[in-house]
Amino acid sequence: MQLLRECPAAADVTVAEFCPGRSGAWDQWLSHQSEATPFHSTAWLRALQRGFGYESRSLCAERAGRITGVLPLFLVSNWMVGRCLMSSPFADYGGICAEDEESADALVERAKELATAERVDFLELRHRQAKPLPEFLHKDLYVGFSCELGLDAESLLKRLPRDTRYMIRKAEKAALEPRSGLDQMATFYELLALSWHRFGTPVFSPRWLHILAEEFAGSMDLTLIYRQGDPLCGVFSLFTRDAAFPHYVGARPEAYRVAANNFIYWHLMKDAISRGLRRFDFGRSKRGTGAYEFKCSWNMRADRLDYQTFLVKRKDVPNFSPANPKFALASRVWRRMPLKATTWLGPHVVRWLP
Numbered sequence: 001m002q003l004l005r006e007c008p009a010a011a012d013v014t015v016a017e018f019c020p021g022r023s024g025a026w027d028q029w030l031s032h033q034s035e036a037t038p039f040h041s042t043a044w045l046r047a048l049q050r051g052f053g054y055e056s057r058s059l060c061a062e063r064a065g066r067i068t069g070v071l072p073l074f075l076v077s078n079w080m081v082g083r084c085l086m087s088s089p090f091a092d093y094g095g096i097c098a099e100d101e102e103s104a105d106a107l108v109e110r111a112k113e114l115a116t117a118e119r120v121d122f123l124e125l126r127h128r129q130a131k132p133l134p135e136f137l138h139k140d141l142y143v144g145f146s147c148e149l150g151l152d153a154e155s156l157l158k159r160l161p162r163d164t165r166y167m168i169r170k171a172e173k174a175a176l177e178p179r180s181g182l183d184q185m186a187t188f189y190e191l192l193a194l195s196w197h198r199f200g201t202p203v204f205s206p207r208w209l210h211i212l213a214e215e216f217a218g219s220m221d222l223t224l225i226y227r228q229g230d231p232l233c234g235v236f237s238l239f240t241r242d243a244a245f246p247h248y249v250g251a252r253p254e255a256y257r258v259a260a261n262n263f264i265y266w267h268l269m270k271d272a273i274s275r276g277l278r279r280f281d282f283g284r285s286k287r288g289t290g291a292y293e294f295k296c297s298w299n300m301r302a303d304r305l306d307y308q309t310f311l312v313k314r315k316d317v318p319n320f321s322p323a324n325p326k327f328a329l330a331s332r333v334w335r336r337m338p339l340k341a342t343t344w345l346g347p348h349v350v351r352w353l354p
Contacts (some may be wrong), residue, residue: 012063012064012102013061013062013063013068013102013103013106014061014062014063014106015059015060015061015062015106015107015109015110016059016060016061016062017057017058017059018045018056018058018059018060018070020042022060023042025067026041026042026060026067026070027041027042027043029067029070030070030097031241033097033099034242035097035128036097036240036241037091037092037093037094037097037128037240037243037245037281038216038219038238038239038240038245038247039072039088039091039092039093039094040070040072040088040093040094040097041240043215043216043219044072044088044091044215045058045072046215047208047211047212047215047216048074048088048089048090050211050215051204051205051207051208051211052089052090052351052354054074054075054076054089054354055074055075056072056073056074056075057073057074057075057085057114057118058070058071058072058073058074059071059073059107059110059111059114060107061098061103061104061106061107063103068098068099068100068102068103069096069097069098069099069100069103069104069106069107070096070097070098070107071087071095071096071097071107071111071125072087072088072094073085073086073087073088073111073114074086074087074088074089075118075120076089076354078351078352079352080320080352080353081121081318081320081352081353081354082120082121082122082313082314082318083118083119083120083121084120084121084122084123084124084318085111085114085115085118085120085122085123085124086123086124086126086354087111087124087125087126088126089354090354091126092126092142092144092245092247092283092284092305093126093127093128093144093284093305094125094126094127095125095126095127095128095130095306095308096108096125096127096130108125108133111123111125111310112135112310115310115312116312119312119313120312120313121311121312121313121314121318122309122310122311122312122313122314122317122318123309123310123312124139124307124308124309124310124318125307125308125309125310126305126307127305127306127307127308128144128303128305128306129303129305129306130306130308132308133308133310135310136308136309136310137308137309137310137311137317138306138307138308138309139307139308139309139317139319140304141286141305141307141319142284142285142286142304142305142307143284143285143286143287143292143302143303143304143305144281144282144283144284144302144303144304144305145281145282145283145284145285145295145296145298145300145301145302145303146243146279146280146281146282146300146301146303147279147280147282147298147299147300147301148278148279149269149272149273149277149278149279149280150273151273152273153269153270153273156269156273159299160298160299161297161298161299163297164262164297164298164299167259167262168259168262168263168266170258170259170262171258171259171260171262171263171266172263174227174258174259174260174263175227175228176225176226176227176232176258176260176263177225177226177227178223178224178225178226178263178264178267179223179224179225179226180221180222180223180224181222182213182222184222184224184231184234185206185209185210185213185222186206187224187231187234188209188222188224188231188234188236188250189206189209189250190231190250191224191231191233191234191250191251191252192234192248192249192250193250193339193342193343193346194250194251194252194339195249195250195251196250196342196346197334197335197337197339197342197343198253198335199331199335200330200331200332200333200334200335201331201334202334202342202345202346202347202349202350202353203342203343203346203347203350204346204347204350204351205346205347207347209236209248212236212238216238216239219238219239219240220236220237220238220239221236221237221239221271222234222235222236222237223235223237223264223267223268223271225255225260225263225264225267227258227260231252232251232252232254232255232258232260233249233250233251233252233255233260233261233264234249234250234251234264235248235249235264235265235268236248236249237268239275239277242277242278242279243272243277243278243279243280243281244268244269244271244272244275244277244279244280244281245281245283246265246268246280246281246282246283247283249261261294265282265298268280282295282298282300284305320353
């Protein structure tokens with residue numbers, strides 16, 4: 001691991017570039033951090049490099065040779081976003097995970113140095129929660145949802161709103177069948193492509209899911225819900241030491257008529273409890289969307305996500321979200337294109353919008 005110059009934020013903290021040879025030490029340290037997510041892990045770093053060819057600029061802070069903080073960081077460059085450093089692409093969360101303020105400050109300063117040296121347009125840190133960073137601008141776009149699971153499903157069910165409990169009971173009466181296993185990957189991808197087409201969003205290649213399954217072997221799950229043998233919806237989940245992260249979801253329109261979407265999340269919550277996990281992370285959603293309203297109906301904790309941007313060459317904070325009016329027309333056109341065409345084009349387009 002090549003040591004970079006010592007950061008003045010803390011004389012005893014040094015910042016080093018991530019070296020694959022120290023993957024074990026990186027992940028071992030993360031396993032003791034309550035704020036760690038799957039998107040901080042070296043599995044996610046490897047997956048991004050394999051799946052999209054992004055160049056890692058990931059950093060870790062050390063004190064006396066011991067890791068005290070990490071920052072997964074990638075160089076992304078294309079005609080759509082320009083040239084930027086991002087933590088992390090295709091992730092709800094990212095940014096700095098550190099055990100003390102000195103280490104966090106050192107990582108921020110080094111990331112800013114890298115952004116300037118690389119002459120990028122901007123540096124984006126997708127923190128879940130973070131203090132305001134000097135010279136960074138806040139992007140108030142997403143809300144993150146999560147809840148504590150408790151020790152048993154019965155107690156958790158009692159905490160859910162009445163309407164949500166009703167939808168769960170409705171689904172249970174519809175004779176829905178949950179199945180887990182990677183042998184369902186092709187079916188899940190069809191559900192995913194159908195959903196993303198409906199929302200006007202380019203879908204990635206099936207290869208990306210297979211890469212994630214390989215890199216997160218033992219800490220991921222694929223669950224689909226069937227009715228009379230027909231697949232209705234599915235969720236691809238990642239796990240950390242104490243939390244479940246249902247990251248990708250796909251569903252047919254008819255799934256909502258029998259509350260299969262409620263049923264699958266309730267099934268996943270019960271499964272997480274059986275795994276000994278403490279927390280269920282529902283991921284991010286934009287205010288005013290159907291996904292936002294659905295997650296609110298689960299009595300989840302809602303936290304404004306602290307995405308922060310350091311401008312280098314750009315003069316304003318970029319917004320490549322589908323909610324941006326500039327992309328609204330493109331989204332409408334995408335929805336009207338044949339599903340087969342968008343499934344073919346999606347993998348070529350999605351890497352432009354990480």
